[in-house]
Amino acid sequence: MTMNDSDVRGILHRATDDLVSPPGLLAEVRRGGRRRVVRRRAVLAAVCAAVVAVPVAGVLDLPGNAGDTQLASPLLDEPTRGDLATDEGYLRQVREVWQRGMEQADDPPRGEPNIVWAGDTPAGPAAYVAHATVHGMTVGFVKPTADGPRVGTLTQVTDTETDGLEQAALLGSQRDVLVVLDFGQPAEFSPQLRYAPDGKVERTFEPVVFRDGAAVLSVPPQRTKLTVALSRTPVGRENVIHIDGTSEIYFPGNKDRPAPPLIRRTLPGAEQVWGIDPAAKEVNAPTEALAEYLDPAGAHTLNGSPLLWVYGVTPDGRRLLVETVQYDDGPSRVIALLAGNNLPFEAVASTTADWTAPLPVRLRLPDDQGVVVAAEGSALSYRAGEGQWQDAGRDAALLPATATDVRVTDANGTTTSVPVGS
């Protein structure tokens, strides 16, 4: 038994083909990248200061002896805000539960914790705590539970930026109370995600009104998916506000979600116009071209429905890209994009896929450029009116605009005729 080079390639691909990027990676990278930029700027500014005075926003004490970091964050010394700021009994409870939580933290605490905010909510009393540590600071929410206060996620912070911290938390057994801390920047929130008939995202954002250090909002129960979106102003991916406790929604019981089958098909003739095999290069539609179909600030899981990409060329020579976008248990939206020579992609048509149907995808392009159909694992043919059936290959096809019926023969040999429709 032996392996040739081709076998090695095949094995390495088989071992990794199912891996997909984690949801939210881009937002995490951007946020992390900005924090690095801030740190770099702070370091550069400190270096430059010896030569010329450089104004530096915020206060950041750079690492001192033995790698220790003294953070000068307002979170560590500002007086407690919120309507429970003077409730010594509750504050004592918070400190006790916090100290116990910090015993398990990697970064040893220094001094006493500072309760930044403590307030009553419809789910019970809650608080937000900051604690100086050897390497910076640890922050987190203290949430109400049936067994008393409980510390949520502990976040270790190494700079004074609040960008990227969990600034909000879902509270209550139904997760229908959202507390948002006032970090000094205007914020907006949207309780629901809806879809227009053409699959475009519909969200309505309203300003978060802070009072005494926080805002306490009633939201629809966030039990199995996160419909709430929260962002600093202006609303956008780069300004998303993290919500504490969402992993329990994304991965209930700490179990994995089913990963979606990834289907990429390059139609005959596409490579000549694309200049590459777009399926092999795993080309995705540019974010800006899909903007109306993407949630501007929410975070979602996948429900295991296939994710489809079809690459082709239209009769008038434009590049065709069909891509699906699916959130939580929502519809699998199919978007067709076209790009003329040296022009960017534009979304031109959309529909929803029914992955249980014999022909899951059927999408007519504008300007009589044809009809995209897709049925993975099936042979496809079409006819116009009462004409002869014409072979259309397998899995996916761009049919002529005159096609009236599609015949789908699945892997079991079952044949179904489907009208193309308008």
Next chain:
Amino acid sequence: MRDSRGTEFDDFVRTRSAVLLRVAFLLTGDRHAAEDLLQEVLEQVYVRWRRVQSSPEAYARRALVNRSINRWRWRARRPEQALGDHDGVARDHAEAVAVRELVVGALRALPARQRAAVVLRYLEDLPVVDVAAAMGCSEGAVKSHASRGLARLREALAGTSLVMPITGTGSSR
């Protein structure tokens, strides 16, 4: 809040992160470590975007290799922000799990530079010159690492269900 990276950086991450994740996975042998490593490297790309935007993938690849070889520092992660936990496919499909475990186990047994050479050469299908650039060594060294790594990989995988007896002169799989 717009920044000078425009949408180019976003498009780079969206289009190339899956490929880079696969490289990171085979270099580290661990899904979560791979996601952490990838995020670290992409953040680095973000910071240096103006300088690396002409070839961000080559830069990212080199950073992945360097960090995996240099036993990159494990980043303290916030428990509820773990990006991973998406091995559902592997869990659902026993065959995929078996393939992954065999391959990862075999790669783990290789010295880091041999592993990097094999992964870049055979997963990424990079020419030797690009692998040399990613690893920061000569083309001769790449050939040597890849050759030795491949030999050990073949040895480790021999007798597994991934390798079938040769029939005639065709492929051995």
